[in-house]
Amino acid sequence: MNNLSQTNRERSVRNHNSNNHNQIAALYEEFISVTNTNVDIAKKMLQENQWNLQKALGAYFDTPNNGQASASNDELFEENRKFKLLSWNIDGLDMYALEVRAQGVIDVIKKERPDAVFLQEVIPCSLSQIQTHLPEYDVHLGNVQNYFVVILTRKATLTVQRLDLIPYPGSQMDRNLLIIHARYRNTVNIDLMTSHHESGTEENSSHERMEQLKLCFKKMFDAPSDHFVLFGGDLNMRQKELYKIGNVPAGIYDLWFANGKPTDCEYTWDMQLNTNKNFSMSASRPRARFDRLYFRPSSDGSIKFQPVGFELKGLDIIPSVQRFCSDHWAIQVSFSV
Amino acid sequence: MNNLSQTNRERSVRNHNSNNHNQIAALYEEFISVTNTNVDIAKKMLQENQWNLQKALGAYFDTPNNGQASASNDELFEENRKFKLLSWNIDGLDMYALEVRAQGVIDVIKKERPDAVFLQEVIPCSLSQIQTHLPEYDVHLGNVQNYFVVILTRKATLTVQRLDLIPYPGSQMDRNLLIIHARYRNTVNIDLMTSHHESGTEENSSHERMEQLKLCFKKMFDAPSDHFVLFGGDLNMRQKELYKIGNVPAGIYDLWFANGKPTDCEYTWDMQLNTNKNFSMSASRPRARFDRLYFRPSSDGSIKFQPVGFELKGLDIIPSVQRFCSDHWAIQVSFSV
DNA sequence: CCGCCTGCG
DNA sequence: CCGCAGGCG
Ligand SMILES: [Mg+2]
Ligand SMILES: [Mg+2]
Numbered sequence: 001m002n003n004l005s006q007t008n009r010e011r012s013v014r015n016h017n018s019n020n021h022n023q024i025a026a027l028y029e030e031f032i033s034v035t036n037t038n039v040d041i042a043k044k045m046l047q048e049n050q051w052n053l054q055k056a057l058g059a060y061f062d063t064p065n066n067g068q069a070s071a072s073n074d075e076l077f078e079e080n081r082k083f084k085l086l087s088w089n090i091d092g093l094d095m096y097a098l099e100v101r102a103q104g105v106i107d108v109i110k111k112e113r114p115d116a117v118f119l120q121e122v123i124p125c126s127l128s129q130i131q132t133h134l135p136e137y138d139v140h141l142g143n144v145q146n147y148f149v150v151i152l153t154r155k156a157t158l159t160v161q162r163l164d165l166i167p168y169p170g171s172q173m174d175r176n177l178l179i180i181h182a183r184y185r186n187t188v189n190i191d192l193m194t195s196h197h198e199s200g201t202e203e204n205s206s207h208e209r210m211e212q213l214k215l216c217f218k219k220m221f222d223a224p225s226d227h228f229v230l231f232g233g234d235l236n237m238r239q240k241e242l243y244k245i246g247n248v249p250a251g252i253y254d255l256w257f258a259n260g261k262p263t264d265c266e267y268t269w270d271m272q273l274n275t276n277k278n279f280s281m282s283a284s285r286p287r288a289r290f291d292r293l294y295f296r297p298s299s300d301g302s303i304k305f306q307p308v309g310f311e312l313k314g315l316d317i318i319p320s321v322q323r324f325c326s327d328h329w330a331i332q333v334s335f336s337v
Numbered sequence: 338m339n340n341l342s343q344t345n346r347e348r349s350v351r352n353h354n355s356n357n358h359n360q361i362a363a364l365y366e367e368f369i370s371v372t373n374t375n376v377d378i379a380k381k382m383l384q385e386n387q388w389n390l391q392k393a394l395g396a397y398f399d400t401p402n403n404g405q406a407s408a409s410n411d412e413l414f415e416e417n418r419k420f421k422l423l424s425w426n427i428d429g430l431d432m433y434a435l436e437v438r439a440q441g442v443i444d445v446i447k448k449e450r451p452d453a454v455f456l457q458e459v460i461p462c463s464l465s466q467i468q469t470h471l472p473e474y475d476v477h478l479g480n481v482q483n484y485f486v487v488i489l490t491r492k493a494t495l496t497v498q499r500l501d502l503i504p505y506p507g508s509q510m511d512r513n514l515l516i517i518h519a520r521y522r523n524t525v526n527i528d529l530m531t532s533h534h535e536s537g538t539e540e541n542s543s544h545e546r547m548e549q550l551k552l553c554f555k556k557m558f559d560a561p562s563d564h565f566v567l568f569g570g571d572l573n574m575r576q577k578e579l580y581k582i583g584n585v586p587a588g589i590y591d592l593w594f595a596n597g598k599p600t601d602c603e604y605t606w607d608m609q610l611n612t613n614k615n616f617s618m619s620a621s622r623p624r625a626r627f628d629r630l631y632f633r634p635s636s637d638g639s640i641k642f643q644p645v646g647f648e649l650k651g652l653d654i655i656p657s658v659q660r661f662c663s664d665h666w667a668i669q670v671s672f673s674v
Numbered sequence: 675c676c677g678c679c680t681g682c683g
Numbered sequence: 684c685c686g687c688a689g690g691c692g
Contacts (some may be wrong), residue, residue: 021678093675172687199675203538204686236675279676282692286676328675414689479692509678536684541677608685616685619683623685664684 084114088330089234092123097321102126104325117152118194120234193231225299232293255293259310309334421451425667428569429460432525434658439463441662454489454530457571530568562636569630592630613664646671
């Protein structure tokens with residue numbers, strides 16, 4: 001019996017208690033996490049089953065075409081739980097309809113319910129919106145000058161032990177590496193690292209990016225070996241630069257590759273599809289895989305944490321303002337835990 | 338007896354003819370070429386020796402400390418003749434005191450008396466000055482739009498057989514390679530090639546420069562093997578780029594290297610010494626060896642053509658306007674012929 | 675934070 | 684034709 005099973009037991013106890021608001025939210029959380037559905041289905045199934053999670057899950061999976069109905073609920077519990085991480089440069093430097101666009105970001109997070117979120121190019125005004133509208137997350141940040149990176153951790157699943165902020169000494173743009181040392185469901189140590197690496201094509205920026213990336217890879221190895229390490233963000237990375245630093249070190253996995261290199265998720269900054277910037281009349285319509293997520297597994301092989309998905313989010317234009325949330329797409333990875 | 342000796346004989350014949358202006362100029366030319374002096378000394382010595390070149394040379398070298406007085410005049414003839422080539426980006430895009438600066442360029446050429454001159458960044462207005470004030474040179478050019486490259490050949494020593502203009506297909510700046518197929522003293526075939534390679538540090542410019550340089554090296558090899566080939570100009574070259582294309586091919590010689598890498602002639606574009614641009618208040622004071630000359634010897638080993646000198650010219654500020662002739666220095670190479 | 679341009683130090 | 688900033692398509 002591994003640590004995750006203990007967590008399940010603990011939660012079963014909670015489920016038999018009173019129906020106050022926090023506990024209903026926890027039931028939704030659990031139902032959605034196991035069934036990979038949404039809050040509407042969770043509400044319906046739980047209401048129909050007297051707010052008993054096991055009964056609601058049983059009823060859901062007994063319905064034909066819902067999940068894998070042949071397995072027992074406990075097995076489904078084990079098999080279907082996901083850890084989700086979403087990373088997004090939300091372009092807080094673009095003032096056009098920023099408040100509406102930031103609300104769009106919040107809506108995506110509410111819908112996706114990732115356990116952790118890496119945000120880049122956040123400005124104070126957007127940060128306030130996030131803190132107001134996403135109370136289900138803890139908000140972690142280093143500096144709050146100009147624009148900055150933020151890590152959100154889902155209160156229900158992650159407890160934060162420590163924060164590290166490592167400035168890049170060579171950065172001309174005040175970029176830094178933000179690290180959150182967290183525990184997932186009180187059992188799994190996960191170090192969450194995000195960064196917004198030096199922008200632009202200039203030689204100095206390119207060189208600085210390589211230094212920043214090398215530092216990050218080193219930090220991933222510096223973490224205790226029994227921790228899982230997730231690092232990524234807007235790395236502004238070019239293939240040549242990765243090649244020049246010797247490609248991704250052994251023991252670290254690019255989660256786009258680990259999830260089968262889905263070609264429809266390749267470009268995270270795509271001026272052929274994203275119209276937030278004025279490239280429509282331009283001769284060049286560049287696109288690139290600037291945003292990436294890397295994974296260093298734990299040395300503890302008994303802990304299940306398998307990459308099972310890579311998706312782009314934020315692909316929809318916001319009708320009211322005819323803008324996307326950002327010039328970058330969000331990238332989201334899932335792990336079977 | 339090689340071809341150069343024949344040329345000497347031909348000239349001796351000319352020297353006994355009448356004293357019209359052209360022939361006096363030819364006598365000056367010869368005297369200066371052999372003695373490495375200047376027009377004032379040539380005039381004095383020739384006047385004192387009844388315009389007899391042999392007597393004037395004899396008198397000059399019999400004077401203690403003048404040349405190597407122990408050798409015979411004929412030997413000195415052989416030993417001291419030089420072929421000189423000067424290359425200069427004269428910054429015709431800088432309008433500040435351009436006419437005075439172009440006159441400065443003309444003055445340097447008149448003083449140095451190179452057999453051939455490669456000019457880059459010439460504009461029509463400067464071209465007119467050159468044509469007016471340097472009648473001792475033939476002027477060769479391809480396009481005359483915006484700014485362009487020009488080759489000057491000394492009428493007394495070079496006869497031009499053909500001109501080729503090869504546009505660089507990938508250039509964003511209408512750059513091209515200008516080739517003059519010439520004969521030196523009616524005996525030695527010399528192909529003169531100059532170019533102004535793509536400017537700037539951008540990736541596309543850098544890549545285009547490498548393509549341009551590869552084409553030029555190829556053209557140097559395409560010339561008939563019994564020709565000497567001299568190629569160079571403002572190549573805007575970076576060490577990395579030369580490395581990336583595999584360095585200078587075997588059989589081609591960088592004349593700065595061939596002349597012992599004189600460290601005081603390394604930087605041809607030097608914002609630490611040249612004040613034409615506004616770098617005085619700038620944090621960076623860049624300098625580079627942008628201007629280079631390459632040499633492919635003839636397969637005919639009987640023809641003497643040995644690199645014997647590399648110099649910078651145009652190092653003096655013009656007092657009246659407090660500017661240098663150009664933001665580039667001129668580079669000048671000499672061959673013992 | 676694409677390429678390219680202009681202007682500044 | 685240096686690096687960098689700001690603006691444009
Ligand atoms: Mg951005
Ligand atoms: Mg120039």
